[in-house]
Amino acid sequence: MLLGIHLTLLIGNTIPLPAPVSLLESLKSIKVKNTDKGQDGFEMVFSAGKSGIKDIMDYPILKNPLLKPFNRVIIMVTLGVTPKVLIDGIITNQQFAPNNDPGQSTLTIIGEDISIMMDMEDKPTTHPNQPDSLIVRKIILSYSKYGLVPNYPPPPSNEVPLSVQRTPSQIHTDLDYIIDLANLHHYVFYIEPTNVPGINTAYWGPAKTLGIPQNPITLNMGVHTNISSSSINFQYNALLPTLIKGSIQDSITNKKIPIRIFARSTPPLASQPPIIPGMSNNVRKKQGRNKGGVDALKAYSQAQAETDKSTDAAVTASGNLDTLRYGDILRARRVVSIRGAGQLHDGLYYIESVTHNIKKGDYKQSFSLRREGIGSLTPVVPFK
Numbered sequence: 001m002l003l004g005i006h007l008t009l010l011i012g013n014t015i016p017l018p019a020p021v022s023l024l025e026s027l028k029s030i031k032v033k034n035t036d037k038g039q040d041g042f043e044m045v046f047s048a049g050k051s052g053i054k055d056i057m058d059y060p061i062l063k064n065p066l067l068k069p070f071n072r073v074i075i076m077v078t079l080g081v082t083p084k085v086l087i088d089g090i091i092t093n094q095q096f097a098p099n100n101d102p103g104q105s106t107l108t109i110i111g112e113d114i115s116i117m118m119d120m121e122d123k124p125t126t127h128p129n130q131p132d133s134l135i136v137r138k139i140i141l142s143y144s145k146y147g148l149v150p151n152y153p154p155p156p157s158n159e160v161p162l163s164v165q166r167t168p169s170q171i172h173t174d175l176d177y178i179i180d181l182a183n184l185h186h187y188v189f190y191i192e193p194t195n196v197p198g199i200n201t202a203y204w205g206p207a208k209t210l211g212i213p214q215n216p217i218t219l220n221m222g223v224h225t226n227i228s229s230s231s232i233n234f235q236y237n238a239l240l241p242t243l244i245k246g247s248i249q250d251s252i253t254n255k256k257i258p259i260r261i262f263a264r265s266t267p268p269l270a271s272q273p274p275i276i277p278g279m280s281n282n283v284r285k286k287q288g289r290n291k292g293g294v295d296a297l298k299a300y301s302q303a304q305a306e307t308d309k310s311t312d313a314a315v316t317a318s319g320n321l322d323t324l325r326y327g328d329i330l331r332a333r334r335v336v337s338i339r340g341a342g343q344l345h346d347g348l349y350y351i352e353s354v355t356h357n358i359k360k361g362d363y364k365q366s367f368s369l370r371r372e373g374i375g376s377l378t379p380v381v382p383f384k
Contacts, residue, residue, distance in 0.1 A: 005323065005363055008083065009044075010074035010197060011066050019066065026061060028106065028359070032075055032086040034332035035353035036188045036207060040113040042075060042087050048096065048105040061107050062096065069094065073111055074197050077329065077358070084329050085193040086356055088147070088200055089113045114146045114200055115191045118175040127168040131160050132181045133204075136189075139174045140202045148191065152204040178204060186305030190333065207312070208334055209267050209350050215328050216337040217321065217367075225340070226326040228364060232319035232338075234345050236374060239284065241274040242310035244303040246288030250296045257296045259288055261307045264372060269335070269348045271375035274314050275307070284310075313370040317349060323363040330354050330365050338369075339380075347376030 009024065010016035023046070031043040046067075048059045061067070068091070075086045093110035118139075127135045133154050140150040170177040182189045182204055189204045219227045245260040263275050275283055288303050317338065321330060330336065332354045339346050349369035357364045 006078040007358060008076040008078065010076070011071060013071055016072045016074050016198070023061075023064065023066065030075060030356070030358040032356040032358075033353060034087070034192075034356075036190055036333045037352070039115050040087050040089065040190070040192075042073065042089055042111050044073075044109040046107045046109070047103060048098070048107045049103055059096075059098075059105065059107075067091065067094070067107070067109055073109075074193070076197065077356075077363075079323075079328065083195060085195055085197060086329070087113055088191075088193040088198065090116050092116060113191050114143075114148065115175055115202075117146060118143060118178070119173045122172050123170060123174060125170050127170065129160060130168065132168070132184070135168060136178055136181060136204045139178060140204075142174075143202075147199040148202045149199065150204070151201045153206070184302055184305070186308050188333070192333065203333075206266065207350055209269055211335055213348060214330060214334060214336045214351075215326060216339050217319070217326075217330075218339050220340040226322055228320040228322045232317055232341065234315065234317045234341070236315050238274065238282070238314070240310055240314050241372075242284040242286050242307060243275065244286055244288045244306050246303070248288075248296065248299040250299075253296075257299075259296070259299055259303050261303050264308055264311050265304050266308050266372075268373075268377065269350060269371040270315065270373035271347075271377050272344075273373040274311055311372040312350075313352070315345075315371050315374055316352075317345070317367075317369040319367060321365040321367065323365055326365070329356075330367055336369065343376055344374045345376075347371075347378060 007030070009019040009027070011019050026047045026049075028045045028047055030045075032040070033042075034040050046061055048061045050059060071091045072089070073091060074088045076083050077086060078084070089111040090113075091109055091111045095108040095110065097106050097108070099105045127138075130138075133152060136152060137150045140148050178189050181187075185206075187205050188207050189202075192201050192203060193199070194201060217227065217232070218224050219232055243261055247256050247258045249255070250257050264273060286306075288299075288306075330351065332351045334351055335348050336351055337346075337348055349371050352368045352370050355366045357366070
């Protein structure tokens, strides 16, 4: 951190290149949001001014070909000596705000991550005799020109539907269909840049609630505190957790089979989950929907996924980090520890989203976290 924090902006049509100095000098601020719900996005605000009679017809920045829609943008930050890509995206929107006061006119460039290119065209088609994971891989590989590399584990039920029973049918865009398939398995889908500019990981799988936690978020601990002046906020919604019960007509045996879920199946982040087998008097119960054409294993997998999803965000936390004190980039879609909030709210959380707010001389990160219950799994959160 002795070398400071530096911003790198790559922009262009097919292959983004370093932005010219003249463009960087007019850059006022950048905002990047990474999230596991929907698409990542960015916003760049530029000063829009005129410098003389040669600019009498229009603002020069409005004619800059680098800022036209559907150009590609890569935003990187370097903390010390390590460059990290925040987003690889596409310009989708321009907002021009002229102002009577000199130097106050602005041009705002808005964009979304590469997945927006998967959402440009409805593609009605069928995928006969193919499991969901193979369909997802096939679609992702068709966008290899954007540097997409598929990354997914096989789902719990990797059923290969026979065409005589059921044929997976796609109606809307590739992105819509992949997200629909992810929801069936309680999966997430997102495109995340690697630290090699132009190469992106297309992840389709369960939320990554396992792994080495990032640097801890710290409050009420003197010089180790890295939360900015605004305090962190916790919420516990006891009405979200839901148990699924019902029955289905098994497509293989043609018999009616009961389906009932008793607990959450994913790895715990909290010591006191909202659903405990045999102690579910105050937990919502929901009748499962009887979806025809599926076998018992897939029906059970879908019911379990619905219960898991209902408990994901029973406890949420939001706040702001001082990046210089934190000393790193907080990455969404991973796990982080909180310390200094007390035993019930300390411990591991899944990072649902992070918003990077960057200006000259200032870099803040706001975050949203979630987990299934209260209570830390460990007695202490170690320092790093």
